[in-house]
Amino acid sequence: MSFSKFLAPRLGSRISDSSRRWLSITRCAQSEEHTVKSDIKSVQYPREHLTDFIWKRSVQQWPQKTALVNGLLGQEYTYQESYDRVQNVATALHQMGVRKGEVMALFLPNLVDYPIIIGGANRVGMVVTTVNPTYTPSEVARQLTMSKAKILVTMAPFLVTAKEALTKVEGGSDITIIVVDGDDHRSDQELSYCKLLVQSRCQSFPDDADSFNFSNDIVTLPYSSGTTGPPKGVMLSHENIVSNIVQSVYPDELEFLKFATEEFQPSTVCVLPLFHAFGLAVTTLPTLHVGGKVVLLPSFDPKTFLKALEDYKASPSFLHFAPPLVGFCANHPDVKPHHLESVESVFVGAAPLGKALIDRFLKKAPQVKIREGFGMTELSPVGTITPNKSIVEGSCGLLMPNTEMKIVDLSTGTNLPSGKRGELCIKGPQVMKGYLDNDKATAQTIKNGWLHTGDIAYYDDQHYIYIVDRLKELIKVSGFQVPPAELEDLLRTHPSVLDVAVIGIPDERRGEVPRAYIVIKPQQALTEEEVHEFVNKQVAEYKRLLGGMEFVEVIPKSAAGKILRKDLVARFKSQ
Structure with a gap:
């Protein structure tokens, strides 16, 4: 269904019944180096309650x-x-x-x-x-x-x-x-x-x-x-x-x-x-x-x-x-x-x-x-x-x-x-x-x-955006930045992993190292050695789980589904 069919007769008629004021923004082009304007045609919206x-x-x-x-x-x-x-x-x-x-x-x-x-x-x-x-x-x-x-x-x-x-x-x-x-x-x-x-x-x-x-x-x-x-x-x-x-x-x-x-x-x-x-x-x-x-x-x-x-x-x-x-x-x-x-x-x-x-x-x-x-x-x-x-x-x-x-x-x-x-x-x-x-x-x-x-994040040549991680969640290993989401997505591909979260923990030599918290699928078995073998074959050395791992029943998350890494950090510090 084409939404443009509804925009003028329906949205427009609603405005004429109310304030008759429109905020019109024209389609934009590049105006500043490496500043990207939306490729989707601009819309008009009513100044409506x-x-x-x-x-x-x-x-x-x-x-x-x-x-x-x-x-x-x-x-x-x-x-x-x-x-x-x-x-x-x-x-x-x-x-x-x-x-x-x-x-x-x-x-x-x-x-x-x-x-x-x-x-x-x-x-x-x-x-x-x-x-x-x-x-x-x-x-x-x-x-x-x-x-x-x-x-x-x-x-x-x-x-x-x-x-x-x-x-x-x-x-x-x-x-x-x-x-x-x-x-x-x-x-x-x-x-x-x-x-x-x-x-x-x-x-x-x-x-x-x-x-x-x-x-x-x-x-x-x-x-x-x-x-x-x-x-x-x-x-x-x-x-x-x-x-x-x-x-x-x-x-x-x-x-x-x-x-x-x-x-x-x-x-x-x-x-x-x-x-x-x-x-x-x-x-x-x-x-x-x-x-x-x-x-x-x-x-x-x-x-x-x-x-x-x-x-x-x-x-x-x-x-x-x-x-x-x-x-x-x-x-x-x-x-x-x-x-x-x-x-x-x-x-x-x-x-x-x-x-x-x-x-x-x-x-x-x-x-x-x-x-x-x-x-x-x-x-x-x-x-x-x-x-x-x-x-x-x-x-x-x-x-x-x-x-x-x-x-x-x-x-x-x-x-x-x-x-x-x-x-x-x-x-x-x-x-x-x-x-x-x-x-x-x-x-x-x-x-x-x-x-x-x-x-x-980064964007490609078609202006599609890719979120890599949160700024404050990046794990810095010997000066290298390790996004927790990268390791989490990798671990989720393991046939025995149901859910996972990765945090950074202190390390005297490297500054920080990744540590994983893993939920195993029901009726499945998994050992630390198997996880290390699985990860080490697919990532650079500095991305490996040098902080170890812990098998848990559930990953703490907010109501919106975001991993509560601060809870896992607190859990680690209390151990």
Whole structure:
């Protein structure tokens, strides 16, 4: 399906109904030596309120199509029902007297009202910070304090943690708790979400959508994972998220998402956490914008995930995965080809995938096109996508339209030509406003409009980008740089290796040496000697596992699927 058919009549008509203002960026050419502009034709995006952008088009065209589904309980909302609830949430918050710029924290698992609450909060000018539902009270308290949250939305099972967190926050007694489930009769500090919605139905929220600042008003405040430092609040504006969705959805070359029609509705089963930018801004919000259906699961559980794939077999036309989910589908004996037979494409982000894992997945689902992309929360979050018809093995794809990149030498800071490895830097409308209350970290990350990603990469002559590793994760052996991902991908090709992570450990003679943590496949056996023999035959001497190895049951990873190397470093130091 050609997205250009929808761009003018549908996106354009929406703008004429709202602000009639467009941000038009023409296709670029090289302007600075070794600075690369996207090869994908530039797109136009509307200066539109995020809530309107996500919901109004689909509500107007497909009010009775299903928008959101609870994959466990079967609860469903149509687009009209969803948008009515968005308006009810906005009205309830307006009645509570919230002010523009105040922060609402969502301490929730995936549930159908999650994007609805975000839409309602944004409608009244609130900023939403999303909190990992597995956090401890201290971790929740830290984010509430850093974000200066005024409202905390949670569920009954998380209420004990939420209340303990508030005791650790200065002025925590002034934070209002909204509970989305359970008893309607709450204390003065606790309000019932359902009761608020009922009370708001008889009221009309004053529509002041034109009073927002498209470029400067912040809508979401996710916190970076902290894998390379303390957590930081990432300030994302209407423009950041709207532009990034348009960059992803509308170019013909990318075929990222198909728009709903009378006969067709794109659908997915989403187990990626909505508190993370991947689950929210790559999967859920774009799917709602195009009129698709999102089947949400609160967390990953093999049985419930497979049941959702079976129950909605005609539904998942695409899936978005972090590498661990690809690994589950590829390796788990209960995942059969029929679970994946309706899936046309799988989009993978958060970490490099590796050829060995891709090959194992395609044995079960040969019809699927696996496409990798690169992103980070600070990019709202997508920086690159692999075009559907031009998949290059090992690459995370091409730059998003309206975007520039450069590869910077780690020592001199000069721009490097194709084929040379350095730090990937990106400039475009999707680059965050900055880190909340952290000017120093912002200045270190954004320099003259360029976001320094901290990722080591190179690009080829066709401008396909290849992520080599994280800047701070490089292992320096006798002056040579060893990317952990290179050794990990090699080890995953071993027939007895299920998963692996590599870190650098101190060595008196060489500075650092690689050490591997290996998960062995069930009913398989593997010795250190066999691993050394396997690796030593395929890598230079300085890349060998001179730091040894350890066989473990699981590799620690973040909710986005990134290896938590700092946990492995701590494990090594404690031994």
